[in-house]
Amino acid sequence: MNESYAEASVKKKQTIKDHLIRAGLITLIILLLLYGMPILGMFAVPVISLIFLGCIFLFPRLKIEYEYIFCDGQLDFDKIMGGAKRKTALRIDFERVEIMAPVNSHALDPYRNNPQIKEKNFTSLEPNRNVYAIIVKEEGLLKILFEPDEKIIEAIKQKSPRKIVEM
DSSP states (O other): OOOOOEEEEEEEOOOOHHHHHHHHHHHHHHHHHHHHHHHHHHHHHHHHHHHHHHHHHHHHGHHHGEEEEEEEEEEEEEEEEEEEEEEEEEETTTTTTEEETTOOOOOGGGGGTTTTOOOEEEOOTTOOOEEEEEESSSEEEEEEEEEOOOOHHHHHHHHHHBBBBOH
C-alpha cells in the first residue's frame, strides 16, 4: 500500500488588528478601574471582572498557528489557538483540486480577478514566504493560500502529480 503522509506548521504573524484588540481591552479595564466606580457604582466590580475574564479567554486565541496535514490524498488545515485548542478549519480531497501552484505562477492566471472565487488564507502573513495556492471545486471555486514545506509538496506530487505546478 502506497500511503503518503506529511505535516508542517506555520505561526501566523500578529497583525495590527490583534494588537488593537489587546490594547483596547486593557485600556477599557484601566478606564473602568479609574472611573467606573462613580459611574457604574456597585456594578463596576462585576463588569470589570467580566471584561477581565474575556481578556483571559480572548488573548490566547489571538496567537494562531496553522498546521497542514497531508495524508493519502487529503489535505487538512488545522487552526491551533493559543497553543492549546485545535480545530480543523478545512479538509480538501485532491480529487476535487483543479490546480496547485505558487501564488505568482502564470498557471493561476485564469483564476485571477474572478469575483466568484472565495479565498481562505492559512499563511503566516510574513513577507518573502513560499506561498502556494490551491484551486478547489466545492460549491463553486475556492482558492486556498498556504505555505507547504518540501515534504508536503513531495507527498502531493507522489499522490497527484498532474495537479501540482512548480516554478
